[in-house]
Amino acid sequence: MTRSITPAIERGKHDKLHRREAFIEAATRVFAEKGYECATTREIADRALCSEGLIHRYFGGKRGLLLAILERKTQEARDVINAEVPEPDDLLVELDHVMTWWLDYAWKNRDFLRVSVAQAIVDPEIGRIVGTILTKQRTAIFRDMLLRHQRAGRIAPDVDIDAAAEGMGGVTFSAGFFEQVVFARDREDVRRRVSELASVMVRGIASCGRQGRQ
Incomplete structure (x- = not known):
């Protein structure tokens, strides 16, 4: 049972890291193009091809992304x-x-x-x-x-x-x-x-x- 769960956990960690990277790259472009105040988490999520809710889960919001x-x-x-x-x-x-x-x-x-x-x-x-x-x-x-x-x-x-x-x-x-x-x-x-x-x-x-x- 343990052997079947471990690969799934590893895939989950990899997917999370991949999504974090996608958010950071997308936010970097959006902030540079529109400025911090005009940038929205929805547009950042769309650029990253990920769910907007994950921004709050991973970074606590737009401010956490900038940090x-x-x-x-x-x-x-x-x-x-x-x-x-x-x-x-x-x-x-x-x-x-x-x-x-x-x-x-x-x-x-x-x-x-x-x-x-x-x-x-x-x-x-x-x-x-x-x-x-x-x-x-x-x-x-x-x-x-x-x-x-x-x-x-x-x-x-x-x-x-x-x-x-x-x-x-x-x-x-x-x-x-x-x-x-x-x-x-x-x-x-x-x-x-x-x-x-x-x-x-x-x-x-x-x-x-x-x-x-x-």
Whole structure:
């Protein structure tokens, strides 16, 4: 009896995961196209080819769906950047790669970023996710990179890695979202200025640069 029930349970788990994925993908498109307030759970369910009632069962409603998308995108960004950005021995080269990668990521996800940032202003829980979880993930990527270079002796031992990583993450988000998306600055100009900032940052934390000023 147990052997006949187990496959059914496994199929049920698989179906649930498949439906959750379908809802997240559909909601991402609908939110980006119509905005959070105008998006309806009915349209999301229609796009996902699933029952509308399952949205409330799996996510607790539209707000829970947005939170799930934010968490998913945060993890996906970290996975992709770890896979796509090389780890050279040159600190400036790697920092420039990471910062410009974030610029491209913000541009590719600009419609959804507009929705999530706007909703974060009026919804405390969304604001917590955007302001805390997303920031921590972005900062962690810079921190891991800086720690590796510090251990290799390329960054001065007295540099506050957490503060440096937080600053780099903040600059990158500001340039990627506000400069490119909100203010519609020329993207090549934004990239050039970010590369210049990366050079300034490296001079400020590099071992040789700090030793030369002592």
